[in-house]
Amino acid sequence: MKQGKFSRRLKAIIIGIVVVCIIVYAWVIPDLGLGIARANPEYAAAYWPWVIFVSLTAVPIAAACVLAYRIADDIGKDKSFTEVNAKRLSVISTLAAVDGAYFWVGNLVMCFLNWSHPGVFLFCHFFVFLAAALSVAFAALAHLTHKAAGMEEEQELTI
């Protein structure tokens, strides 16, 4: 696959992720929360704290999408292996780790405040492990990109 085509495909995937996130955060989560609050009036007071807490998890995702879009743009310009992209991947890795940690701590706090069910806390581990896996994958990619950037620079300066 040519770089331009690959770059466009990556951008389309990132835009798709952003659209799905907007739908999930703006419609699915508030609607799901409303359904739970209606079915369980004892949790009705926890509706807005939950919506705010979950909405804040979108901030690192949005930042990661912006960085991923810039990387995709650089791939199209044949500037894949650069220190800038290695740094961007490293930041995405950190964002995934921070988001996972925030989600886990937040769920724990919600449990202690009796605004959640232990089953929900157990279920949140699925997303925490997903964030941890993404963090590790992006950290590995950042390391490889950093190494490749060094090799490319050395190759370019070999006369």
Add this chain to the structure above:
Amino acid sequence: MIQINLDVMLARRKMSVTELSERIGITLANVSILKNGHAKAVKMETLNAICRALSCQPGDILEYIPDKEDMQ
């Protein structure tokens, strides 16, 4: 450190950088990188071509200068 004395040899042979780049088949930009000491490595093939074009030895182009660390 290794110092590149390409400019000295070019002056001795009264040859321009453009002429050298044409003779050795390397772009002017890459010859400039080499001349200014920004190159990280030199291919044997390039060294051979430069020595042939300038009728000199590798030692005429490359010179070892001790660093501060080497002095210590």
